[in-house]
Amino acid sequence: MSLFITFEGPEGSGKSTQARYLYEYLQNQGYPAILTREPGGTPISDAVRRLVLDGQWTTMEPTTETLLFAAARAQLVGEVISPYLNLGGVVLCDRYADSTYAYQGYGLGRNLEELRTITLFATGGLLPHLTIYLDLPVEEGLERKRRQRDELRERRELQQLTLPLPHLPPPMPSDQEAWNRLDAREVAYHQRVRDGYMDLISADPERWRVFDARLERETLADQIVAAIVPFLSDVRRLNDER
Numbered sequence: 001m002s003l004f005i006t007f008e009g010p011e012g013s014g015k016s017t018q019a020r021y022l023y024e025y026l027q028n029q030g031y032p033a034i035l036t037r038e039p040g041g042t043p044i045s046d047a048v049r050r051l052v053l054d055g056q057w058t059t060m061e062p063t064t065e066t067l068l069f070a071a072a073r074a075q076l077v078g079e080v081i082s083p084y085l086n087l088g089g090v091v092l093c094d095r096y097a098d099s100t101y102a103y104q105g106y107g108l109g110r111n112l113e114e115l116r117t118i119t120l121f122a123t124g125g126l127l128p129h130l131t132i133y134l135d136l137p138v139e140e141g142l143e144r145k146r147r148q149r150d151e152l153r154e155r156r157e158l159q160q161l162t163l164p165l166p167h168l169p170p171p172m173p174s175d176q177e178a179w180n181r182l183d184a185r186e187v188a189y190h191q192r193v194r195d196g197y198m199d200l201i202s203a204d205p206e207r208w209r210v211f212d213a214r215l216e217r218e219t220l221a222d223q224i225v226a227a228i229v230p231f232l233s234d235v236r237r238l239n240d241e242r
């Protein structure tokens with residue numbers, strides 16, 4: 001059997017960090033696993049990602065934003081997630097449809113039923129078996145991201161100073177990755193997003209597992225592994241003779 005696990009939570013709560021830890025764990029344990037993220041994960045979806053997160057598009061309509069996320073998701077599901085699940089693998093996805101409900105629904109006030117219809121159209125109704133929720137007060141998450149952005153800038157500046165000109169600097173996350181158009185929205189918006197996640201969780205508690213994102217990275221990673229282990233019993237390992 002296959003397993004589809006998504007990571008959700010407010011900005012800077014450690015989704016990407018924990019998704020990577022879990023991916024490494026699964027690989028070490030010999031499970032067929034892929035790690036992907038939203039928006040992105042395919043060349044087409046990555047192009048949409050650049051568009052939707054670009055800070056220069058200050059006039060983007062909420063509807064446009066919603067449909068762009070849905071378009072990127074449709075491509076990711078069709079090209080990557082569904083085929084891999086059909087092979088019996090484990091798919092880890094850093095954000096998925098719940099982000100649409102939390103950000104465009106609760107955050108921007110779009111109608112949740114309409115968002116569900118658009119999501120159904122985009123995904124064919126594909127739902128995660130399990131969703132890891134990393135909970136963090138909004139200000140703490142934004143502070144983590146500001147720090148991350150500043151560290152990246154410093155590293156880039158240092159590199160420009162130390163590298164002789166003909167050598168191009170190695171690839172590094174862009175400023176856009178560390179601090180994007182959506183991060184720049186007001187704190188109240190991010191607070192609505194977090195409250196929205198709480199609503200989504202209480203409406204479907206079976207699927208969600210909630211973690212305190214203020215814990216140490218390794219402690220969290222251990223807790224997340226403990227939560228998913230029961231779901232792995234039906235997944236065949238790569239060297240499984242069954």
Ligand SMILES: Nc1ncnc2c1ncn2[C@@H]1O[C@H](COP(=O)(O)OP(=O)(O)OP(=O)(O)O)[C@@H](O)[C@H]1O
Nearest residue numbers: 010011012013014015016017144148213215216217
């Ligand atoms: N448990 C933790 N404790 C303290 N800092 C952490 C923890 N986990 C991650 N961080 C740091 O917080 C910042 C954000 O982490 P990460 O990028 O994993 O979050 P994210 O939820 O994926 O953020 P985004 O919303 O931007 O996708 C990074 O600088 C990361 O090193």
Ligand SMILES: [Mg+2]
Nearest residue numbers: 015016017094
């Ligand atoms: Mg991330």
